[in-house]
Amino acid sequence: MERTVKRKKGPSKEHRKDPIIQIGLLMDSNGIPMAFHTFSGNESEKTNMLPAIQRVKKDYEIGRIIVIADRGLNTSDNTSILSGPNASDEKNNDGYIYGQSIRGADTEFKRWVLEQDGYITTMEKNKDGEEIPFKHKSRLYAKEITKNDSNGVRRLKMTIYQKQLVYYSEKYAKKQKYEREKAVAKAMDLVKNPANYTKATSQGCTAYINHISFSKDTGEIANGKELSINEEKIAEEALYDGYYSIVTSEKELSDKEIRDIYKGLWEIEESFKIIKSEFKTRPVFVSTEDHIQAHFLICFVTLVIMRVLEQLIGKCHSVRQIRDSLVNYSCSYLDQNYYLFDYRDDVILTMEKAFGLDLSKKIMPLSEIKRISRYTG
Known part of the structure; x- marks a missing residue:
């Protein structure tokens, strides 16, 4: 059995205040679940990824692996520990393909993204047979990072070598613009009518409001008369609409190969939707640690069976x-x-x-x- 998992209050997408348990799912390149890892609700997924991977490698006697994960797991520690400096072409360490935040990146990276020099546009066919442009560029880059030492006490500087890819999608640009405009409209209404909102109901729009604060006791807006829209942030975000970035240790891969491999993450997202909705993983109606683990194990085995069935029939029917x-x-x-x-x-x-x-x-x-x-x- 896995280590003791305690129910703890932590961030919830449904903004619930109940104690929660988090689950991480590891899948192979065919989308078949290999293992799951549970951890306390108040712990970060960022620090739980590497222990989960090492456990799976040991249990299944796996050699070199390439971790594909979204930008939420793209940390200096998770990058450097997996692949090391990655200065040579030798594959002595594991690898990674991570999503990379553009709006949260440093000034040099943002400048490189917006520079139109180096972009290549090729035409590709989507799943419906329509031709769509793939505008992209990449570079090999020596990135200086700051990571924890082996004891987690000191911060150490280190240079890692990675391939950085950025591509532009008009469809993604329209989606980002629409979502931001919806959030800004809500923010404008909040500034105009602060009494109608609380911390819970203002979710998704506070990033566009200057100086907003909430009462710790009631969750009500504490400074309604001092609020204004952050026009600078809105304009800054609009610059990067449609751009998406991926970074990888696999320097020999083409831009298209990197993007196509990364797109496989949708199977993780879909698997979580399946176990939440179809297999009723939550809420958990048991309380002891062993029973909680057994509940997740049943859901996991069911997901494995369904995914294997899906593969065997050629993915012509959904789960x-x-x-x-x-x-x-x-x-x-x-x-x-x-x-x-x-x-x-x-x-x-x-x-x-x-x-x-x-x-x-x-x-x-x-x-x-x-x-x-x-x-x-």
Whole structure:
């Protein structure tokens, strides 16, 4: 069993004040879950990533790996410990492909992103067959970082070598502009009517308001008369609409390869949506540590089975469709050990072809049902 996990109050996307437990999911390059890692609600995912990876490498006797993660896990420690300085072309350490914040980056990086020199535009086809422009550029860069020493006591300076990629998407630009305009509209209403808002209801717009503060006791806005819109921040953000950046230790990869590999993260996002909505991972209705771990283990094993099924049938049906079909595929007892199967859909037809089964009979004896069960088991 994993180390003791304590329920603790921590950041919640639903802004709940209940104690929570966090879960990290590790998947292979095919989108199949390999392991999960639980940690306390008040701990940072940034410091839990490396221990989880080391445990998986040890358990499965895995050699060199490349970690693909979003920008939330892109820290100096997580980068330098995985790949080391990465000055040569030798692959002695693990690797990474991380999302990189542009708006939160240093001045030099922002300047490089906005410089139009070096950008290349190529045409690609999306999943619908439409041609879309891929505007991108990259560079090999010696980046100076500050990391913790082995004891976590002192901060040490270090130079790491990485490939930095930036690309532009008009669709992403429109999305960012729309989301910001919606948040700014809310911010303007808050400035005009501060009494209508609290800390909880003002989520998502406070970044665009100057000098806002809240009462610790009530959550109400404490300085409603001093508020104004941060026009400078709005203009600064607009400069980077549509730009996205990825950094990697894998210097030999092309820009397209880096982007395509990074896009695989959507399977992690989708897996979390599945275990939250389809498998009811939360809320957790048990309280002891062993029971909590068992609950997550059941959800994890279910996700693995569904993902493997999805792969075996060529990903032509979603996990939700597979689950709904299997739930509905049942039988009722007729007489003398004969059973009636009265449900059949496209998912069942696909599984018949994939596994060489014949499930077309509406009435089957128990002996045949057992034979099919033995075959599939």
